[in-house]
Amino acid sequence: MSEERMQSDPSDFHGPASRTWAIFLISMLGLFLEMLLIRWIGTEIRIFAYLQNSILVVCFLGLGLGCFTCRQPIVFRQMLIPLAFLVLLLAIPISRSALGQTSALLSTLGDLVIWGPTNLVIRGSAVSRNLWATLFAIVLGLGITYCVLRLMVDIFVPIGRLLGRLMDDHPNIIWAYSANVAGSLLGTWLFVFLSLAYQPPVTWFVVVGVLVFFFLDRAGRNTTVNRALLIGIAVLSWLAGWEPGSLDVAWSPYQKLVLREAEREREAGEYVVAVNNTGYQAMIDLSEAQTTADPERYPPVMNGLSQYDIPLLLHPNPRTYLIVGAGAGNDAAGGLRHDVEEVTAVEIDPAIIMLGRNYHPERPYSATAVQVVNDDARSFFATSAKRFDVISFGLLDSHTTTAMTNARLDHYVYTRESIAQAKSLLADGGIMVLSFWAQKPYIADRMARVLRDVFDEEPIVFFMPRGNYGWGGVMFITGDLATARQQIAQNRRLAALIDELQRTYPLSLPYTTKVATDDWPYIYLEQPRIPALYWLLAGLMFLILVQSLRRWRASSLVAQWNRTHWHFFFLGAAFLLLEVQNISKASVVLGNTWQVNAVIVSGVLAMILLANLLAHRFPTMPLSVVYAALIGICLVLYFVDLAQFAFLPYPTKALIIGGLTALPMLFSGMIFIRSFASAAGKDAALGANLIGALVGALLQSVTFVTGIKALLLIVAGFYGLSLLTRRDILAHEQIQRRPIEV
Numbered sequence: 001m002s003e004e005r006m007q008s009d010p011s012d013f014h015g016p017a018s019r020t021w022a023i024f025l026i027s028m029l030g031l032f033l034e035m036l037l038i039r040w041i042g043t044e045i046r047i048f049a050y051l052q053n054s055i056l057v058v059c060f061l062g063l064g065l066g067c068f069t070c071r072q073p074i075v076f077r078q079m080l081i082p083l084a085f086l087v088l089l090l091a092i093p094i095s096r097s098a099l100g101q102t103s104a105l106l107s108t109l110g111d112l113v114i115w116g117p118t119n120l121v122i123r124g125s126a127v128s129r130n131l132w133a134t135l136f137a138i139v140l141g142l143g144i145t146y147c148v149l150r151l152m153v154d155i156f157v158p159i160g161r162l163l164g165r166l167m168d169d170h171p172n173i174i175w176a177y178s179a180n181v182a183g184s185l186l187g188t189w190l191f192v193f194l195s196l197a198y199q200p201p202v203t204w205f206v207v208v209g210v211l212v213f214f215f216l217d218r219a220g221r222n223t224t225v226n227r228a229l230l231i232g233i234a235v236l237s238w239l240a241g242w243e244p245g246s247l248d249v250a251w252s253p254y255q256k257l258v259l260r261e262a263e264r265e266r267e268a269g270e271y272v273v274a275v276n277n278t279g280y281q282a283m284i285d286l287s288e289a290q291t292t293a294d295p296e297r298y299p300p301v302m303n304g305l306s307q308y309d310i311p312l313l314l315h316p317n318p319r320t321y322l323i324v325g326a327g328a329g330n331d332a333a334g335g336l337r338h339d340v341e342e343v344t345a346v347e348i349d350p351a352i353i354m355l356g357r358n359y360h361p362e363r364p365y366s367a368t369a370v371q372v373v374n375d376d377a378r379s380f381f382a383t384s385a386k387r388f389d390v391i392s393f394g395l396l397d398s399h400t401t402t403a404m405t406n407a408r409l410d411h412y413v414y415t416r417e418s419i420a421q422a423k424s425l426l427a428d429g430g431i432m433v434l435s436f437w438a439q440k441p442y443i444a445d446r447m448a449r450v451l452r453d454v455f456d457e458e459p460i461v462f463f464m465p466r467g468n469y470g471w472g473g474v475m476f477i478t479g480d481l482a483t484a485r486q487q488i489a490q491n492r493r494l495a496a497l498i499d500e501l502q503r504t505y506p507l508s509l510p511y512t513t514k515v516a517t518d519d520w521p522y523i524y525l526e527q528p529r530i531p532a533l534y535w536l537l538a539g540l541m542f543l544i545l546v547q548s549l550r551r552w553r554a555s556s557l558v559a560q561w562n563r564t565h566w567h568f569f570f571l572g573a574a575f576l577l578l579e580v581q582n583i584s585k586a587s588v589v590l591g592n593t594w595q596v597n598a599v600i601v602s603g604v605l606a607m608i609l610l611a612n613l614l615a616h617r618f619p620t621m622p623l624s625v626v627y628a629a630l631i632g633i634c635l636v637l638y639f640v641d642l643a644q645f646a647f648l649p650y651p652t653k654a655l656i657i658g659g660l661t662a663l664p665m666l667f668s669g670m671i672f673i674r675s676f677a678s679a680a681g682k683d684a685a686l687g688a689n690l691i692g693a694l695v696g697a698l699l700q701s702v703t704f705v706t707g708i709k710a711l712l713l714i715v716a717g718f719y720g721l722s723l724l725t726r727r728d729i730l731a732h733e734q735i736q737r738r739p740i741e742v
Contacts, residue, residue, distance in 0.1 A: 016171055020179045022215075023166045027183030028190070029211040030159045034059045035191040036204045037152060043256040043276050044090050044240070045148065047103040047141070053697045054145070054537055055152060060694040061541075061548060062153040066160015067687030068554045070168065076216060080229040082151040087233050091240040098644045099148070100277055105141030108134050109532050138536070146540055149374070160690070162215065164683035173677045178612045185605040195253040198351060202238040202433075207241050211441040233489055247271070247359070252351030259355055264297070270361050273328060273352065280470055281327050281352075281395065284308075285361035286337070297468050305497050306469040308334030311392045311433040313494055314477060314484040318389045322346070322425065324377040324413070325394035326357030330470070332364035344388070344501045346380045376654075377413045378588065381421035383650055389427050389650025393434040395473055411521035412588055414447065417643060418453045429480045435464075437473040442526045443476050445513040451478045453515060460484065460490045462498050463505035474507065504710045518643060519707040541698065564679060565688040567725040572673055572692025573699065574718035578634075578668065579604055580700050581663040581711045585642050603662045623674060625725050630667035634716040637664070638709060668719070676724065 002370060038056060042049035048564040089095045095576070138543030169177035192382050194203060209230040216223045216230075243249050246261040258274040262282060269282030286306055291298040305313075308330050312318050319341045323331040326345035335343040345365070347353050353372055357365040365372050373380060377396070414436075428433060434451065438444035444461070451459045459478040477484055516523045525531065549555040561569075579601070586600045614621075637660065645653045672689075679685040696718075703711060 007009075016175070019166050019170050020040065020175060023163065023170065023176055024179040024186075025211060025214055026163050026166065027180045028187040029183075030059075030063060030156070030163065031184040031187030032191050032204075032211070033155070033159070033208055035156075036201075036208065036530040037193070039191075040090075040201055040204070041086075041148065041152075042097060045099045046105055046276050046278065046689055047145065048148075048673065049255075050103075051533075051537065052401070053700065054149060054541070057541060057694050057697045058149045058152045058544065059156050060697065061545065062156025062692045063160035063163070064687045064690035065153070065548055065552050065554050066157040066162075067164030067167075067683050067690060069157070070161045070164030070554055072161065072553065074158055074161045074165070075228055076212065077229070079155050079264045080212070080226055080233070083232050083235070084229050086148070086155075087236040087240060087478060088152050091236040096240070096736070099144060102141050102144045105137040106145070106533055107535075108137045124214055142536060142540055145537070146544065149540070149544055150547070153544060154551075156553055160687070164686055167686055168683040173682065174612050174616050174673060176637075177673055177676060178609055181605050181608045181612075183288045185602055188601055188605070191634060192253070195251065197342040198250050198252060200238075200241045200249070200251050202234060202241055205234050206376065215488040248355060250351035250355065252349050254349050257349075257351050257355060258361060263273035267394065268466065268471065271328075271359050279546055281330075282466070283328050283360045284330055284470065285355065286330075286333065286469065287362055290361070295656055299535075301493075302467075302469050302497075305494060306334070307435060307464045307473070307475060308470060309337065309474065310494070311390050311431065312338040312340065313491060314431045314433070314487050315390050315429070316483065318431075320344075320386065320388045320390075320427065321545055322386075322388040322391045323394055324380065324391070324422075325410075326353075326356075326372070328352055329360040329362070329364040331392055331394050332367075332370050333360065333362040336362070336364055336367055336369060340390075341369060344373060344386070345370055346375055346377055348374070348376050350374050376422070379650075381418065381425065384425060386425065387427040387430070388425055391422055391426060391428050391430065391432045391479075393422075393432075393436070395435055395437055395471055404456040411516070411523055412518065414450065414523050415516045415518050415521050416450050416453060417588075419450050423454055423479075427481055429483050431477065431479040431484055434459075434478075435473045436476075437471070440526070441508055442513045443523060444507055445509050445511065446511045446516060446523060447474070447476055449511045449513055450515045451476055452511060455479065457481055458511070460488075460498075461507055461509060462501040463507060464501065465505065488655060517707075519709050520703075521708075522704060523706060528705045528707075530701050530704050534704070538698055538701075541694075561688070563725045565684060567675060567722050568672075568679070568685045568688040569692035569695070570718045570722035570725065571668070571675070572689035572694075573696035574715045574722065575665075575668060575672075575689075576693040576696030577700060577711050578664055578715045580696075581708065581715065582665075584708045585661055586657055588643055600658070600661065603658050604665050607662045607665040608672075610667040611666050612673050614666075615670050615673045619674075621670075623671060623726075626667050626670050628721065630664055630671065631716045631719055633664045633667070634712045634719070637661075638712040664715075671719075 034056070037059070038048075041055055048055055049496065089099060126448065167173075167176055167180065190207065191204070194207070212230060213227070216226050219700075241249070241251075243258050245257045247258050248257075250257040250259075255275050256277070256279075258277075260274070262269045262272045267279075267282065269284035271283040272279055273281050273283070284306075286298075286308065291300075291303050311331075312321065312334060318335075318338065321335045321340045321343045323335070324346045326332055326347040329345070332343050332345045343364075353365065353374060357372075364370055393413070396413055422432065432451075432455075434447060436443070436447055438447065448459055448461055455478045457478070459476040460481065461474065461476050463474050464470065464472050488498060514520075514527055519524055582604065583600050640660070642657055642660065645656050648656070676682060676685055699714065700711065702714070
């Protein structure tokens with residue numbers, strides 16, 4: 001049987017065991033490919049690193065459309081051709097560079113800071129004053145975004161078609177859905193482990209090829225072109241990951257890191273580390289031997305007064321030094337130059353630590369006085385029992401969001417709660433220094449205000465320009481300011497430098513900007529509102545939906561929606577928002593690391609498997625009781641501050657936080673599987689559920705206005721709507737009146 005004739009039956013998958021195995025593998029392929037594209041596209045086209053949900057949305061859209069049209073031909077070539085074209089665009093240097101400009105084009109809106117070309121706080125806004133130039137940039141950026149997202153929709157439709165057909169034809173629905181969840185779980189962890197092992201894109205695409213090959217082999221004849229496409233995709237992905245002129249390339253669990261030699265005429269340091277194709281940090285040798293040997297590059301007037309030295313000059317006898325966001329080791333090297341006895345360097349990305357250990361010219365991470373901690377700053381604040389004379393926040397500025405949320409990796413480091421935790425780690429007379437490359441005046445004001453609120457005194461603030469002595473940024477000094485001022489007064493060179501910087505680069509700090517909190521952590525947004533970019537993307541998603549419905553001949557199916565479809569739609573929207581809420585809450589208490597995100601997602605999927613088991617064991621449990629428990633838990637969690645468990649030992653609080661956040665998923669899973677088992681058309685029900693998840697992913701943008709906690713109220717509302725729209729399924733369930741088979 002040729003691939004094009006896979007219509008009425010799932011090809012050669014005869015019998016429950018064969019179909020269960022196929023569901024497991026296609027689910028594994030779908031989740032793995034989804035994570036691959038979120039990670040890879042966000043790396044090469046940086047706008048998607050900040051808007052990961054846009055990729056998540058189109059993946060759900062493709063899967064949903066596939067489920068709705070699962071009785072149409074399943075043609076894997078329709079998946080492989082757009083995937084090959086997408087990889088080809090990123091393999092050709094010219095087209096990859098052009099796509100990479102999308103971030104700069106859309107950042108002209110200016111209402112949400114997107115890291116790109118330098119825009120110093122003292123130089124005002126980078127938004128174009130030319131209306132037509134701005135409109136052209138936005139239209140071109142949206143056009144590129146549209147094309148990329150349409151390709152990804154098309155990639156997932158054949159996967160959704162096969163999944164929908166297999167699920168609809170399987171005789172034992174709980175077993176089929178469990179295989180779907182288990183495959184998704186394995187796909188998630190497979191990608192996580194490959195990322196942990198720093199594997200490049202070519203490895204990811206080889207895994208995709210192996211999984212797809214299983215289905216191509218079952219398709220029968222006429223698979224030569226498809227196999228050639230798979231080989232071509234693997235070769236092109238290797239070319240796309242090639243970085244000419246680089247000394248080292250590391251695909252960490254968070255981002256792509258490229259190490260190259262610095263251009264001495266215009267860049268600081270010996271080496272530069274680029275993150276997601278943009279400059280991120282330099283490795284600078286400020287040892288006495290280096291600076292005295294090259295006075296032209298390192299003016300003597302600044303010797304010993306770099307941004308890595310200043311924090312230690314503000315304390316009379318710094319013996320313990322904590323650095324969060326330690327990067328490749330510049331701050332730690334500063335601690336060693338000042339003979340600090342204990343330097344604790346906290347860095348979230350293990351690949352950056354590896355590069356610093358291997359390449360930093362002063363070798364700070366090899367010194368016995370330096371303890372390197374691979375952890376998130378919030379997690380370290382909550383678990384550390386030490387006290388420090390000096391605490392320094394390095395240049396934490398994230399180029400990516402966390403999994404499935406609007407929050408970037410650094411958002412929770414600068415909230416009021418985080419600064420208060422850091423303050424609790426200061427020893428008597430301790431000094432805290434926070435450095436941040438504030439691209440807009442309101443960001444600098446936000447940092448100053450949160451420090452004033454926590455320490456009850458306005459910080460000392462000045463701008464340090466970028467140069468051979470450091471990457472630069474706004475420096476905020478707080479803590480024991482009486483001691484800091486005394487140290488400055490006693491150091492004439494330091495006092496003169498700060499005075500000159502404050503006069504040369506004046507900063508406007510009205511202390512009126514809204515402070516970031518754990519509930520509203522958006523440090524790059526001036527005030528609570530949905531950025532214009534998100535409204536434009538929502539319109540773009542609507543256009544993609546309309547075009548995709550026509551492209552895949554699904555318009556008539558969506559037009560025939562009834563209460564049953566709306567029931568699954570509301571369940572999907574609530575589920576996605578609940579998962580976003582879970583990750584956000586866990587990030588606050590447990591840290592914002594890849595391990596936490598992966599464990600939370602895995603916990604959710606594991607809870608669904610448990611729900612399937614309970615639905616099988618107790619098939620007649622009243623759903624009114626399950627709904628009451630589900631909505632009640634959501635409302636209770638709204639009023640519970642999970643941060644109160646932060647002081648507990650890590651395993652204990654991980655168990656508590658994981659249990660509390662995943663508990664609603666148990667009852668949600670029971671409702672879904674009971675409804676799914678009773679639904680007449682399981683393909684359409686699954687499709688409606690995925691479309692609902694798509695809408696849920698878009699709706700999380702309301703957290704820019706309401707804060708994250710309010711999602712629980714929206715979730716409770718969606719589950720209430722799912723209860724009101726369950727009547728048709730309930731009637732069908734009463735007619736059957738029999739236990740669900742496994």
